Amino acid sequence: MGIPTLDDLAVDGTTVGVRVDINSPLDEDGRLADDARLHAHVGTLQELLDRGGKLAVLAHQGRPGGDEFATLEDHADRLGELLDHPITYCDATFSTDARDAIAALDSGEAVLLENTRFYSEEYMEFPPAEAAETFLVDRLTPVVDAFVNDAFAAAHRSQPSIVGLPMRVDSYAGRVMERELDVLSNIEDTPRPRVYALGGAKIADAFDVAESVLERGLADEILTSGMTGNAFLAASGVDIGEPSMDAITDRDATAVEQAEALLSEYGEKIHVPEDVAVERDGERVEVGIDELPVDAPALDVGSDTAAAYADVFETAGTAILNGPPGVFEEERFAHGTREIFGAAANAEYSIVGGGDTAASLRQLGIEGFDHVSTGGGAALRLLTGDELPAVEVLRE
Numbered sequence: 001m002g003i004p005t006l007d008d009l010a011v012d013g014t015t016v017g018v019r020v021d022i023n024s025p026l027d028e029d030g031r032l033a034d035d036a037r038l039h040a041h042v043g044t045l046q047e048l049l050d051r052g053g054k055l056a057v058l059a060h061q062g063r064p065g066g067d068e069f070a071t072l073e074d075h076a077d078r079l080g081e082l083l084d085h086p087i088t089y090c091d092a093t094f095s096t097d098a099r100d101a102i103a104a105l106d107s108g109e110a111v112l113l114e115n116t117r118f119y120s121e122e123y124m125e126f127p128p129a130e131a132a133e134t135f136l137v138d139r140l141t142p143v144v145d146a147f148v149n150d151a152f153a154a155a156h157r158s159q160p161s162i163v164g165l166p167m168r169v170d171s172y173a174g175r176v177m178e179r180e181l182d183v184l185s186n187i188e189d190t191p192r193p194r195v196y197a198l199g200g201a202k203i204a205d206a207f208d209v210a211e212s213v214l215e216r217g218l219a220d221e222i223l224t225s226g227m228t229g230n231a232f233l234a235a236s237g238v239d240i241g242e243p244s245m246d247a248i249t250d251r252d253a254t255a256v257e258q259a260e261a262l263l264s265e266y267g268e269k270i271h272v273p274e275d276v277a278v279e280r281d282g283e284r285v286e287v288g289i290d291e292l293p294v295d296a297p298a299l300d301v302g303s304d305t306a307a308a309y310a311d312v313f314e315t316a317g318t319a320i321l322n323g324p325p326g327v328f329e330e331e332r333f334a335h336g337t338r339e340i341f342g343a344a345a346n347a348e349y350s351i352v353g354g355g356d357t358a359a360s361l362r363q364l365g366i367e368g369f370d371h372v373s374t375g376g377g378a379a380l381r382l383l384t385g386d387e388l389p390a391v392e393v394l395r396e
């Protein structure tokens with residue numbers, strides 16, 4: 001992989017700064033609504049504790065001004081439960097209190113420091129050399145012996161705790177980071193035919209992935225669904241109706257032109273829905289493309305499309321999923337997601353990227369994937385062949 005990992009770190013008795021990504025959905029009371037990202041880091045933290053580390057754990061939650069911008073007190077309790085080992089919470093990140101809490105650690109103990117984004121520096125993006133000169137990095141550098149970055153889901157952010165600390169402290173990839181990079185950077189080694197299911201609502205991101213993997217010859221088939229599929233349907237010359245078109249152009253004014261360009265260059269590899277599902281009088285109603293346009297937005301693929309896509313996965317070597325095929329949050333529109341993702345789980349090898357995509361699997365109880373990424377934006381960056389700032393710095 002070319003970057004140092006925990007195998008290269010002599011942990012015992014040293015103080016290790018560990019950046020994790022436990023940024024999670026919160027419920028209306030501001031409590032953790034999903035602890036999947038906390039679960040993901042248990043292996044790295046447990047290993048470092050077992051090997052005698054004193055851990056200063058850094059993380060963010062939400063964005064300043066956003067609904068999910070919150071303290072990490074609840075996260076510390078939950079992490080302690082998951083690890084079966086108490087984690088102290090400190091309501092500071094790099095002040096004297098924080099540094100005292102770090103200095104007081106014994107081997108095999110951990111403190112979770114406060115949300116890094118309580119400090120404005122941490123919500124800005126800097127080149128690594130500038131990130132290395134921020135207050136957070138300046139104040140924490142003297143109190144840690146090594147730095148472990150396990151925050152794959154934030155690896156696309158060029159922020160102080162991601163790219164600044166590793167400029168000043170010996171740094172290593174944690175186990176989550178190591179596994180994510182191993183899987184997502186080596187797609188070309190996975191079995192063929194390689195089938196990408198691109199759905200969801202981030203149409204521009206789906207186009208980026210489609211273009212990149214088709215150009216690089218990585219994709220054998222692309223199954224389009226969700227709002228992305230609606231855009232391809234429109235690009236193939238079908239009048240999908242104003243509500244679906246408005247939803248697309250609200251997100252990306254040039255979506256249909258971009259889909260047309262992809263279809264004209266790679267049409268034989270791109271599958272477009274053959275039916276959709278809309279809501280009528282509160283019910284799911286399926287509509288074939290010859291019955292379009294309709295005066296309601298298409299919120300799922302229809303049963304024929306779901307069955308045809310499931311068939312493609314029957315013989316797939318690798319399934320790569322990004323973006324749910326329908327509005328799975330509503331049971332009426334979860335059919336496509338259940339059928340298509342359910343079939344994808346049976347492919348010889350299967351990879352899932354995207355926060356909502358992973359959430360749809362948990363919600364619908366679909367299991368059996370080889371790799372479910374903890375990252376959304378970070379996974380996309382790797383799927384499109386880009387380098388991640390966090391990883392570049394670890395390489396140096």
Ligand SMILES: Nc1ncnc2c1ncn2[C@@H]1O[C@H](COP(=O)(O)OP(=O)(O)O)[C@@H](O)[C@H]1O
Pocket residue numbers: 199200201202203225226227230298299300322323324325326327328329353354355356357358376
């Ligand atoms: N046909 C559709 N119309 C509108 N929204 C859709 C449609 N299909 C899927 N979605 C929505 O897409 C969202 C997830 O898309 P996206 O953010 O691209 O996924 P991810 O977070 O996995 O990258 C879900 O909330 C789902 O309800």
Ligand SMILES: O=C(OP(=O)(O)O)[C@H](O)COP(=O)(O)O
Pocket residue numbers: 021023062063153154157355374375376377378
């Ligand atoms: O949730 C995250 O990314 P994701 O929404 O791409 O999965 C990461 O914690 C990064 O958070 P950010 O997108 O607020 O920088």
